[in-house]
Amino acid sequence: MKRYQRHLPTLDSQDNPLTAEETVGHPVAPLRQALVVIVGVYLIAYTFRLLELMILRTDQSGIGEAFIHKLAGIVLLVLAVRFVGLSLNKIGFVRATAVKSTLLGLVFGLSVFFVAY
Numbered sequence: 001m002k003r004y005q006r007h008l009p010t011l012d013s014q015d016n017p018l019t020a021e022e023t024v025g026h027p028v029a030p031l032r033q034a035l036v037v038i039v040g041v042y043l044i045a046y047t048f049r050l051l052e053l054m055i056l057r058t059d060q061s062g063i064g065e066a067f068i069h070k071l072a073g074i075v076l077l078v079l080a081v082r083f084v085g086l087s088l089n090k091i092g093f094v095r096a097t098a099v100k101s102t103l104l105g106l107v108f109g110l111s112v113f114f115v116a117y
Helices: 031-056 068-083 095-116
Strands: none
Touching: 031 068
């Protein structure tokens, strides 16, 4: 193993969603690589937002603002998670609670909408 590579710290099972076997031997990506990935994802998402607002003009349609680029963001999130070698479960998307979480989000969104208008 090269000297400049660091390893993930081993945390208690309560603090770390990864098991001890999964953390051993996996080097932490250098800060520069992490920043490149983050900036890259942001630029792609921002490009979708500009496309939606400047070309498709969805803010003036029945669809409403911020619909297409949010769908693109979800797809981008799934692709980025797969690219870095994680699963959706590892970042908090649990299939067993998906319907409940979706309904809670819908109720929260509608309540904020009604308060705003």
